[in-house]
Amino acid sequence: MKRSFALLLILVLALPFVVHAQTPTTPPNPNANVSWPPPVYVVRGQFPIRGTANLPNMTTYFLEFRPINDDLSPQVGADVWFPAILPSQAAVQDGVLGTWDTTLIADGLYQLRLTVNVSQGNPVFAIVSPLRIQNTPSPFEVTPTPIATFTPIPPPATAVPTQDATPRVTINPPGSPTGNVRQGDSTFYGIITSVPAGTIARVLGISNRGTGWYQIQLDNGQIGWVAPSIATPSGDLSGLPRIQPPPPPPPTATPIPTAIPATAVPVSQANLFVGNVNFDPGSPQCNQPFQVKIDIANLGSQPTAFSGTVTVTDTRAADGTQQGPAGSNSFPIIQPGQTINVSVVMTIGTYYNEQHNVTVNVDPSNQIPETTKGDNVKSLSYTLNRASCP
Numbered sequence: 001m002k003r004s005f006a007l008l009l010i011l012v013l014a015l016p017f018v019v020h021a022q023t024p025t026t027p028p029n030p031n032a033n034v035s036w037p038p039p040v041y042v043v044r045g046q047f048p049i050r051g052t053a054n055l056p057n058m059t060t061y062f063l064e065f066r067p068i069n070d071d072l073s074p075q076v077g078a079d080v081w082f083p084a085i086l087p088s089q090a091a092v093q094d095g096v097l098g099t100w101d102t103t104l105i106a107d108g109l110y111q112l113r114l115t116v117n118v119s120q121g122n123p124v125f126a127i128v129s130p131l132r133i134q135n136t137p138s139p140f141e142v143t144p145t146p147i148a149t150f151t152p153i154p155p156p157a158t159a160v161p162t163q164d165a166t167p168r169v170t171i172n173p174p175g176s177p178t179g180n181v182r183q184g185d186s187t188f189y190g191i192i193t194s195v196p197a198g199t200i201a202r203v204l205g206i207s208n209r210g211t212g213w214y215q216i217q218l219d220n221g222q223i224g225w226v227a228p229s230i231a232t233p234s235g236d237l238s239g240l241p242r243i244q245p246p247p248p249p250p251p252t253a254t255p256i257p258t259a260i261p262a263t264a265v266p267v268s269q270a271n272l273f274v275g276n277v278n279f280d281p282g283s284p285q286c287n288q289p290f291q292v293k294i295d296i297a298n299l300g301s302q303p304t305a306f307s308g309t310v311t312v313t314d315t316r317a318a319d320g321t322q323q324g325p326a327g328s329n330s331f332p333i334i335q336p337g338q339t340i341n342v343s344v345v346m347t348i349g350t351y352y353n354e355q356h357n358v359t360v361n362v363d364p365s366n367q368i369p370e371t372t373k374g375d376n377v378k379s380l381s382y383t384l385n386r387a388s389c390p
Contacts, residue, residue: 028126031052032054032055032125036049039128039129041132044102044134045102046101046102048100049084049097051092053088053092053097054092055124059118060087060088061097061117063098065081065113066080066082068129083306083308083330084112085097085099085100086212086367100112102135108133109130109131111127111130111131112127112129113125113126114126164235165235167202167203167236168200168201168234168235169214169232169233170231171195171200172198172232179199181222182226184225185209186211188373188374189246192222195218201219202216204216206242208242208244208245208313208322210365213226213227214226214228214233244321244322270301270371272296272304272376274294276293276294276295277292277293277358278292278293284346286384287388289347291345291346292343293342294310294312294341294343297339304334305369310330310342311327311360312344312359313326313327313358314357315357316354318351323348323350324346324349327346329342329343329344348384354383356383357380357381358380358382359377360378360379363376
């Protein structure tokens, strides 16, 4: 009797959520759509988003989300969306578009939007709404007690060969017969070697700066970095260590021409710039959360193509080892001349009374087109106070 009452109460609580569901008024584009999850669905944890992003002349696709009210109106500005996955250039046909980490988001109602960019054309959108994120179970949910039943013993199954779980990547650069292996986790690092398409390499780790680049080892023993846009992973990557890449190379000075030809067309793009970086409180304490407040400006002549991500890593100055997990936060589209402030919360509990280095990296995966990437990274030092640490 109690169990039936609890189940009835769950159905009643779910009614407002179902009543506000909306049915799309236009059929979905078969080459740009989200097939899973459907509207009026509860998602939690690391949730795979399935669908299709395979338009002619496609350049990139990405997924974004925004919170909505009970009447399905946006909680924030109509044009403010936050990234759910990093942009990708690989076409997907009825497959996994990406994995949405809902554990970083508060429970509630949301809209999910797929954006497919095409060259020389307007982007194509597909929206799923509403969706409910529920990582914290309702206190009224009751787990039914299983009833013992007789289960016949099946005949012995045919042995299935064990698959090799060694983490590997297959290098498949789109539209190119070779892929580059570099000294660090961005295209600003020098090329170590170029390998033919289809080359398989063992994965040693993944960048701790949030760029998604893999550190690999080739068959000849060479170790370098490859971009996720040209690497297809396989095997078990769940236990990969986070590896600190080498310091970014200094920007190469560009000579200023004395005259611009009459036929030259100036480049008109966004240009992200890391401005002031401050700590709150100003003197970080051991094992106590503190905020890294970052000013991000767009010094270019166009708005950023889409929203992005900023990452913060903390390393021990004495040996360069990373301390604690890297922090991150998202930022919306930034207009020309606009400056926004983004806060990233960090908690460091190791090596107090020592100098630490904090590295801020805006758009670490280099997905936003810019006139220059040399001013996207900024580092500063501080001494971690002991506070109440033993």
